[in-house]
Amino acid sequence: MAQMKFLCDAERCIECNGCVTACKNANETDWGIQRRRVVTLDDGKPSEVSISVACMHCDDAPCMAVCPTDCFYKTDDGIVLHDKDICIGCGYCLYACPFGAPQFPKEEAFGERGKMDKCTFCAGGPAETKEEEYEKYGANRIAEGKLPLCAEMCSTKALLAGDAQTISDIFRERVVYRGHEDGGWSSVEKAQMSGPDVSGNLDEMAYDATRATREG
């Protein structure tokens, strides 16, 4: 079975926010809800880097683990979806998620949250009819054999979506082409400066959500 993942190639992302717009358009999310966002580090400086992020459809998803209603489930494709009929808008998934994926329409009294909304990997969600599904969760492009619209629309192909194996192959190919010695997680200059044994640090560089005690 496929394991669906997003991968954003930070060397390519140009902060055009095309993915954000594509997502908003494909899923017609509620007012104020923006499932995808682009984070830019050191904005305006030479070291500026941008990365597009939404739900990462974690293998061991923290949102799923803390939800008091147990409304999350994982599809066979490894996509993390949730049932809005069961969600109570408690916000726990937001407290747990490292990527700020869950969002809430602000419509109820006293700031009480509405039903949680997050990226579905354009895979819709549980509903009786197609219309209801679209209304609640947005597009189900996966059912139509298509990939998430954000990645499809990415002008520089920085944002990749699809089976983890396939997209990491694509990324690996780019890395080989760019000549990164340490798996592409650091720059060419850096890699050349510090010699070939930087690869020992790969583990340090990769973010591992299950390693709870890492300060940060």
Next chain:
Amino acid sequence: MHTLMQCLWRLRMVGVVLLLAVLAASLAPPSSAAEPDEEIGQAVGTVDADTWRQVKSGENFVDSRYDSTYNLINPSGETWRQIRNEWISPAGLIAIGGMLAILIIFYLIVGRNDLDHERTGRKILRWTVFERSLHWTVATLFIALSLTGLNLLYGKFVFRHIFGDVFWANMIMGSKLIHNYAGPVFGILLIVILAKWLKVNLPKKHDWEWFKQGGGMVGDKHPDAGFANAGEKAWFWILASVGLLVVISGLVLDFPIFGQTRDNMQWANMFHGVTSLILMTVALGHIYIGTLGTEGALEGMATGYVDETWAKQHHNLWYEEVKDNAGQPQQSDPPVGDDTATAHRPN
């Protein structure tokens, strides 16, 4: 005819623009498109280990999402998850389950604390109508909050499997609504009840003796006690400390509109979980002592009056001061203003 002319004219204009573009391109410096090295030189800034550290540290970033101050990767959520799911949740089960087990074993071995002597039939006013209503309102809210709170923490392991999705959806939504709305009311009434009963719960010297004798379980005499014995005072001060922490952390969670950050909410949740589980555990003891554990105690909180014998046995110092008032229960309470009621609890 007219439109055709316009079309042709436009085509000519397009041609001029294209020509200009080609000219401009040939005049420009040679393109570097085919040179990988140069391309990298123009690429996005350095993405290295420091970049990923910065991603987690939440420094120096902007986010394209409206209103968002959420950095790219925020690992504190995982820490919160571990603490809540792996520590607080099991510890709460152990505490509450352990307390229940202790109480059951205690009841089976030691049994009820009966009255040592016959009742005299003469009654003493202990709780006014106002106090009883207050107590039972707070108690009802407390139990409602406990059950709905426990459902939020443990319900998913049980009820969804038993009752199915639709029932579960309504049950958990109801739990959240009750919990969110009953909480603030409980908080206000808790403060009222604490203020009302503060005076009789101030610690006295004899309270220490009471504890040393385990409330009468060590040795065979009844330790001195005023209107409130040391055990009741302990419960009072637990409510005044842990109880208020439950209320405060609960309010932080209840109204997410005062700019609380996600980290604030994680802390508030852990605080609320730990303190409320402590409170529920101790409340089990309180409920046991007030019902099954002590003959005549529930009677006091239900009718307002206690038997002379009960007062003498459990609250001897108080009894000494009010015994002259013993008699038959009044049809109605002493008039509001509580002067008479105050006279019933001079210490």
